[in-house]
Amino acid sequence: MSPLDKNDNLQRYIRDLPTPSSQEEALAQFQNLYEMVSINDWLEGELVFDLGNFILRYRPDLISLGIRLNVQINLFLRTIEKYAADPDTIFYNIGHSAGCFALTEQNAGVLSGLIVDTTWKENPETGEYILNNPEDNQKNWISQGTTASYAIVYARHVDDKYDIRIFMIDLLRQKDIISPITIIPINKTLDMARLRFNNLTVPETSCLELSKKSSKLELLNGIFFGRYMITEATISAMLGQIEHIQQSISGCDKFEKLGFVNYLTKCYSEFDKYKSLLYKNRRSILYADTTHSLFLTNCYKIYTVEKSIQVFNKLQLMFGMRAATSDLKFENLLLHKVAEGDTYVLRISLINNHFKSGWFQMLTKRGFSFQDLYNLYQKETRREKMDYIMENFQVISDNIINSTIPKIDC
Numbered sequence: 285m286s287p288l289d290k291n292d293n294l295q296r297y298i299r300d301l302p303t304p305s306s307q308e309e310a311l312a313q314f315q316n317l318y319e320m321v322s323i324n325d326w327l328e329g330e331l332v333f334d335l336g337n338f339i340l341r342y343r344p345d346l347i348s349l350g351i352r353l354n355v356q357i358n359l360f361l362r363t364i365e366k367y368a369a370d371p372d373t374i375f376y377n378i379g380h381s382a383g384c385f386a387l388t389e390q391n392a393g394v395l396s397g398l399i400v401d402t403t404w405k406e407n408p409e410t411g412e413y414i415l416n417n418p419e420d421n422q423k424n425w426i427s428q429g430t431t432a433s434y435a436i437v438y439a440r441h442v443d444d445k446y447d448i449r450i451f452m453i454d455l456l457r458q459k460d461i462i463s464p465i466t467i468i469p470i471n472k473t474l475d476m477a478r479l480r481f482n483n484l485t486v487p488e489t490s491c492l493e494l495s496k497k498s499s500k501l502e503l504l505n506g507i508f509f510g511r512y513m514i515t516e517a518t519i520s521a522m523l524g525q526i527e528h529i530q531q532s533i534s535g536c537d538k539f540e541k542l543g544f545v546n547y548l549t550k551c552y553s554e555f556d557k558y559k560s561l562l563y564k565n566r567r568s569i570l571y572a573d574t575t576h577s578l579f580l581t582n583c584y585k586i587y588t589v590e591k592s593i594q595v596f597n598k599l600q601l602m603f604g605m606r607a608a609t610s611d612l613k614f615e616n617l618l619l620h621k622v623a624e625g626d627t628y629v630l631r632i633s634l635i636n637n638h639f640k641s642g643w644f645q646m647l648t649k650r651g652f653s654f655q656d657l658y659n660l661y662q663k664e665t666r667r668e669k670m671d672y673i674m675e676n677f678q679v680i681s682d683n684i685i686n687s688t689i690p691k692i693d694c
């Protein structure tokens with residue numbers, strides 16, 4: 285079967301799925317779909333992006349299926365592919381088992397980039413690793429975490445917060461480290477977990493070998509497939525929202541008279557153009573795998589998510605219940621803001637990189653205005669400088685984004 289036929293078949297399959305009413309039903313739907321494609325094909329093709337787009341556009345009620353696919357393929361499988369010394373043997377051994385990806389902690393992750401509080405140390409006699417995290421800073425918001433067989437876990441050396449390694453933990457043998465999160469944001473059909481490590485001893489082989497030599501930036505690079513998938517899916521979600529409104533107002537000419545229909549048509553055309561742009565750039569951004577592609581991915585993620593939230597809110601105000609009856613809810617877009625790099629945090633990282641690029645770049649590339657630089661120069665303490673940047677972080681990061689990527693004109 286050609287990749288295109290496969291894509292069509294899977295989309296047909298998804299289109300006919302019932303809305304799941306429980307986490308178990310949602311997991312079974314995911315597992316069936318996941319098993320229809322070989323691990324190799326999931327990784328080599330771009331099926332997961334196209335399915336994510338399809339789900340958010342036509343079946344936003346199945347958003348948990350989209351999250352599961354993103355976690356499983358872009359985070360779990362791709363991390364193993366990238367950082368294991370022999371990924372094929374791991375894939376052979378685990379087959380189509382469900383996995384999860386544990387980076388975020390109660391007080392770290394989004395807040396701190398990659399500075400996590402989960403620690404590792406080696407037992408010099410056995411070569412085994414011992415993992416720990418504080419009682420009040422467990423791994424948090426781990427999608428599919430209560431049902432997965434394996435977890436990818438980010439941890440740092442007990443005495444060196446910059447020495448971060450990635451571990452693959454067999455959860456079936458470690459059921460007691462999992463506690464389910466019962467108050468679940470956004471979607472009740474996605475199981476989420478906290479993971480508590482209390483002197484957990486894991487074999488030497490559970491450390492993914494290539495993560496030992498990777499810098500923090502390289503480890504962050506590892507997650508940009510998921511970030512790009514969310515970016516594309518957000519645009520698709522908006523197209524679905526606009527199509528829903530177009531259908532619900534058809535035959536009612538008051539919106540035409542108000543000029544709202546023209547705005548809606550313009551939105552459709554602009555979001556559709558942007559979808560094509562992201563699709564066209566997908567391969568070159570993702571597979572180049574350089575600092576610049578991470579920078580581009582971050583700009584696209586920030587811009588598409590925040591612009592979509594802005595247009596979504598405007599459409600709710602213009603079309604009222606005709607917009608609100610869509611399956612796409614504000615919470616879905618909010619999830620896209622926080623997941624795989626909160627857009628506010630990414631804005632700060634853009635400014636950080638701009639700073640690190642040196643004075644010449646700062647003066648010649650867009651970001652800080654001369655007025656900003658002068659104001660910063662005037663501030664005496666580091667704290668005052670930081671406060672100034674935080675007060676102006678939207679404008680400064682917008683300058684960087686606006687000089688890097690095209691805009692949606694609506």
Ligand SMILES: Cc1cc2nc3c(=O)[nH]c(=O)nc-3n(C[C@H](O)[C@H](O)[C@H](O)COP(=O)(O)OP(=O)(O)OC[C@H]3O[C@@H](n4cnc5c(N)ncnc54)[C@H](O)[C@@H]3O)c2cc1C
Pocket residue numbers: 355384385386387388390393394395396424425426427428469470619622623624625626628629632
């Ligand atoms: C449905 C769902 C699934 C998820 N799945 C996973 C998963 O599988 N694996 C995983 O590792 N994580 C996962 N996460 C975590 C997610 O990626 C975010 O890291 C997490 O939701 C953010 O943590 P928090 O809500 O505690 O936000 P906080 O860190 O408390 O931040 C709250 C808000 O403060 C602002 N903020 C925080 N820090 C900064 C900063 N430095 N600069 C500017 N503004 C800032 C931002 O607006 C942010 O949204 C998931 C989250 C959800 C909701």
